[in-house]
Amino acid sequence: MAKKAKTSHADSDFIISFVASPEKGDRRSRRTDMLLQESLVELLQEKNLREITVSELTDYADLSRTTFYLHYDNIDQLYTQLEENLYQQFVNLLSASTDNSHPIQHVVATADGKSTIPIIAIVCRTIEGNPLLAATIINNPNGQLLQRIYTAGYDSLIKNLLDVYPDIPKYKIDYYYAFIVHGIVGMIETWLLRNQEEDVEEIIELLTDYTLNHLQYFVE
Numbered sequence: 001m002a003k004k005a006k007t008s009h010a011d012s013d014f015i016i017s018f019v020a021s022p023e024k025g026d027r028r029s030r031r032t033d034m035l036l037q038e039s040l041v042e043l044l045q046e047k048n049l050r051e052i053t054v055s056e057l058t059d060y061a062d063l064s065r066t067t068f069y070l071h072y073d074n075i076d077q078l079y080t081q082l083e084e085n086l087y088q089q090f091v092n093l094l095s096a097s098t099d100n101s102h103p104i105q106h107v108v109a110t111a112d113g114k115s116t117i118p119i120i121a122i123v124c125r126t127i128e129g130n131p132l133l134a135a136t137i138i139n140n141p142n143g144q145l146l147q148r149i150y151t152a153g154y155d156s157l158i159k160n161l162l163d164v165y166p167d168i169p170k171y172k173i174d175y176y177y178a179f180i181v182h183g184i185v186g187m188i189e190t191w192l193l194r195n196q197e198e199d200v201e202e203i204i205e206l207l208t209d210y211t212l213n214h215l216q217y218f219v220e
Contacts, residue, residue: 029071032063032067032071033071035061035063036057036061036063036068036071036072036078037078037081037082037085038061039057039060039061040052040057040075040078040079040082041082041132041133041136042060042132043056043057043060044132044136044140045132048140049075049076049079049140049143052075053075054068054069054074054075057075057078079140079143082136083136083143083144083145086133086136086145087145087148087149090122090123090126090145090149091149093122093126114205115208115212116204116208117207117208117211117212119149120184120204120207120208120211121204121208123146123149123188124188124200124203124204124207125200125204127188127192128196128200134192134196137188137189137192146184146185146188146189147181147185151177151181154177157173157177158170158173158174158177161173161176176214176215179214180210180211180214183210184207184210184211187203187206187207187210188203188207191203
């Protein structure tokens with residue numbers, strides 16, 4: 001079981017909030033929806049998604065089972081909605097800071113001359129600023145949030161690399177992308193399992209170096 005995440009003092013620009021699904025209707029229904037999401041994430045600090053029951057969730061939220069079933073068919077459906085809400089907020093953060101495709105290979109220089117990859121920096125700072133989000137990611141083995149975020153730039157990466165290196169077979173770029181995405185996700189999960197002991201800037205630097213070093217494969 002994952003440890004509770006430590007308290008964060010991250011930039012408020014990277015704080016993610018719970019958002020009720022638009023189709024939930026009136027204000028009361030939307031408040032209930034957010035309460036269910038918040039309660040699920042609180043429980044995910046303590047146990048795996050598969051171990052959480054509807055009764056446990058409704059007791060924690062101080063709601064009736066009938067109320068839960070007015071909103072969702074089961075816990076998995078609630079989690080799917082929660083993950084979709086989180087993903088859309090990540091996309092909004094990324095879109096505000098980069099172009100809409102936010103590919104992994106998009107590199108910019110920082111004020112001190114170092115290279116950074118915006119999508120990596122934004123995702124890491126968002127996770128660092130949302131301790132409950134960390135628990136959500138790490139305690140659901142079937143969750144696809146990180147993979148969805150990083151694979152969002154797949155088409156852009158393929159096009160850009162083929163433009164720069166037209167002689168590279170596409171299947172090699174596919175393998176590179178899979179290698180990088182799974183590597184980044186694995187490193188972030190390890191960081192979360194270590195209770196974010198390393199400073200977020202160090203993790204961003206490690207992930208950036210990891211990605212750029214392997215990009216040299218195409219240069220060579």
